[in-house]
Amino acid sequence: MKRGIRAVEAILALGALGVMSSVVAAFPEDHARNTGAHGKTADRAGRAFADGVRPSGDRGPASAAPAGAANGHWTGPGGRYMQVVAHEDDDSLFYYPDMIRSVATDSTTVYLTSGEATGRQFHNRCVYGQHREDGARAAWARNAGLPDHWTRTPLRLPGGQTVEVDTLTSAANIRLVFFKLHEAGDKPAMRHTSSLEKLSHGTGGATTLGSEHTDGAGCDPRYAHQRYTKRQLEDALTWLMQRFGPTVVLAQDPKSPPTQSRFTHIVTTMGDHTDHRGAGRLVADAAARYSGPQRDGSVLVRYYRDYNIRSSPPNLGSTIAPAKRQLFLTYLGPRGANDPGPNPNNATFYVLFYSRQYTRWTNGTTWAVQDGAKRLNAFAVLDGRVAQWQQARPGGPWTGPTFGPGGGLAPYVTAVRDRQGVLHLFALRMSDDAIVTASQTASGGWTNWWSLGNPDPDAGLTVGAPSVAITPSGDMTVAVRNLDGGVSVKTRRGSAWAKHWTGLSAKGVRDGVAAVADASGRVEVFAPTDTGVARWRQQKPGEPFVRVLGGSGGPPAGPVTAAVDATGAARIYYPASGTASTVTQSDNGLRPDPLYGPMTFEGTAVAGTGQRTVLAARTTGGALALGVQDAPYGPYRWSTHRADVIGSPALAYDADGRLVVLAFGSDARLYTMRATSAGTATSFTDWTRTG
Structure with a gap:
């Protein structure tokens, strides 16, 4: 018997069921998951199992996965x-x-x-x-x-x-x-x-x-x-x-x-x-x-x-x-x-x-984006440097990685595209705790990193990872957690960045801030706190931020992700305290709504098109969880893909309108899984390894 297999079986016997990528549950995509007593999840036979993982010895039906279940096959060799x-x-x-x-x-x-x-x-x-x-x-x-x-x-x-x-x-x-x-x-x-x-x-x-x-x-x-x-x-x-x-x-x-x-x-x-x-x-x-x-x-x-x-809130x-x-x-x-x-x-x-495990920085969920030529691009910090993967042609195979300028970055990067189709990257430089940005050049290369500074230069090590919102007019706003327990923002209008950071007052803000521009061009900022989610909003595009009711429901057990839903309003997603299962909160919601997905670590990726919203997150064992909602305020249908994911996944639509799921394996390589047609979010190709 192979040592690795014996080790996995021994771990299962010891009860560490929720932590191996080989132990995942496939949830039928034709039904939303149902919850039983005490927060446990019930499978179709009515047997309860905690945190989306079957008890030892219960492997479920011997037949293939239910019709419509997720089908991507992970081909990675595993990491060291x-x-x-x-x-x-x-x-x-x-x-x-x-x-x-x-x-x-x-x-x-x-x-x-x-x-x-x-x-x-x-x-x-x-x-x-x-x-x-x-x-x-x-x-x-x-x-x-x-x-x-x-x-x-x-x-x-x-x-x-x-x-x-x-x-x-x-x-x-x-x-x-x-x-x-x-x-x-x-x-x-x-x-x-x-x-x-x-x-x-x-x-x-x-x-x-x-x-x-x-x-x-x-x-x-x-x-x-x-x-x-x-x-x-x-x-x-x-x-x-x-x-x-x-x-x-x-x-x-x-x-x-x-x-x-x-x-x-x-x-x-x-x-x-x-x-x-x-x-x-x-x-x-x-x-x-x-x-x-x-x-x-x-x-x-x-x-x-x-x-x-x-x-921090329990999340295990x-x-x-x-x-x-x-x-x-x-x-x-x-x-x-x-x-x-x-x-x-x-x-x-x-x-x-x-009951807790937290990384200092997640890798983020907004690291995949289409460029001006309609090719998808993916970014990550490898060995302290930003790495880039790119489709060879719109909707085509992937190439990379190539490396951008400089080094010494924290393992987080976010990417946005402006109205001219130019890509911009934002990261945190560890040597001086500065928020830095780089822009794509006409030749497809990158400028050097340019510092936006730090809202607390005398105590910069407390600054959070940057989140970026870009409006329909092209303005960009960066939001970060600051030393005072609140949030600081800096905005670029036209080609000029504001000289100073603007503080948004709050108490107990944690890292994992999210910024998003709604359909009208107003920027909203959301921040996880000790008690819930703090929220600020522009009353009109370009106006100062005003604190608004953010709702309650306990502190998030991870970063907040913000997106605009099919109604044009901002909606947020985050792992809930205690269960670490993704919840969502709408523009007018006072309390988060549970989505009944599996336990997740770090951030939840979001992608929407038309009436459909898709979520992706890494489970505690490195598998990939996908949730699909076909109508605003409707239920999410969850499925779990066997995988070996490190960090948070990302979601993006390619030039053909097909959903692409992106993740990094423990071999430090990019993996992509593409929907088989533009009209589906439940049928995928096998994972493809790049690099």
Whole structure:
């Protein structure tokens, strides 16, 4: 039996049903999904199953999918993953369930520090650090559903230092790498060494456990007395990436403010551990020199929020959260044998992590657009640079990727087309936290990135990803979350951008702002908040924004997507708190309407034509969920496509009027699925891989 298959089956047996892309439910397209008691979903036989995933052992009817069900076949080879974290429990707490997908392909997890400073019972730091490594090994053996037996080998780095590489005995595709550096909380060691954050700023050098007399006895001499400068550690990470060839790199948030910050009003929503932030910055710099396994830039780097997810709404649902808790308990060991420090039942800390997973930035849902020649274009940030795919001719095959100017971008991009057919890109540059834009040239190339600045230049790291609305007259408005907990906008009229940002006051705004121009040319801005969705609108095109009633219904568990429906009014879509199932809210709606789709992560893509609206989202296991509405205010019919999607999908109509679904696979390649005719949103070709 193949190891990957055995690993998947073992995971199912452990109850992680909602997180594997091979476990999806096909919902009949001739009926809207029905809901049973307690938010569970009922299939046509009346059997309830939670979160759109069948219970273990219940594979449903043995016959083919129902007539009219979605039919695209995913042809991707699967990707290779690398997870890099500061501490031995960070991956289980902050990357789950996304990281679980790696066990079926190839998985390397890198732990930078020994995390030796939080133990209450292991006074010997060397021993405590070793026990935390035991916990990491136990957790990954559980992820794979295999015995906790490992082959432990020293690996010499090009810089002369040595790291430990552990390979799961029954699955050579699963490996752990331990650098064993001192963690920031080790105050005696910090008198002579640098924390990850200080190192990320180029200060001093970081040393391994066993280098300080306060570390205690028992440190493995093969890894003691080693020192890394910033460049040496980044070079080591880049070399490991080149050695193991990940196409997806998971990293910690490099842009969170300190937990102790002069910006006290944002600490609860954005504050984080100094080691987490330093690790994220070091990985970002290392990945920028990696360029992917084929040296062609094909690598997706995704950044995950850490401690501060506890202030965001739960988004993992009733199936995944218990499995995540059990994984953390496995890490801790029986009666805390591996790590006695954390209290897994701490209701204001660890318990809140079990039901949450959030990326710092999504990749957005507005990254596919027709150009002036009616060819579809798709964009993504690969390896910190914007990559472009393009149809060779209207409605034809795809080519790419080619890369645009510059680098150092956050993994988010949005694209719009102006009245002349010229494309414009908007992104967030990580080096100076500036909102930047680039425009297509007459030759089809791109201008250099031009900075729109930052609404809070003294605390730019808190700025959100840009959303852009373009009016029928050609005006463009950019909206972002700002430091004050509200939104800032900047508008271009004609060819000139406003000199300053304009603040729109609110409280508790989170990233995931959406801007849209309605049929009359008025721009509306929507923002997820701690209590619901804040909303601003121009009374007439070009006038100042006015705060209007945004409705209630709980805080969104992800970004808001805004679109104009068949009536010409703005409508929003977002994952609901708790269930993470997509809901919608209309112009006059006071509360969101449930759409009864599966659990989704990140954003919901929207495309409309005539009376039809189509939604697309990534499920928790990487499958693609499609919802089709054939009349305004009518029900959505949901279907789920087997896939291996990373990030949010996009939707667009090509020159032939056919719906095209676009997504990125874990191999960092673009996949497209095209409707078989202009009149359908339920019958598709197989997925096509490009690049």
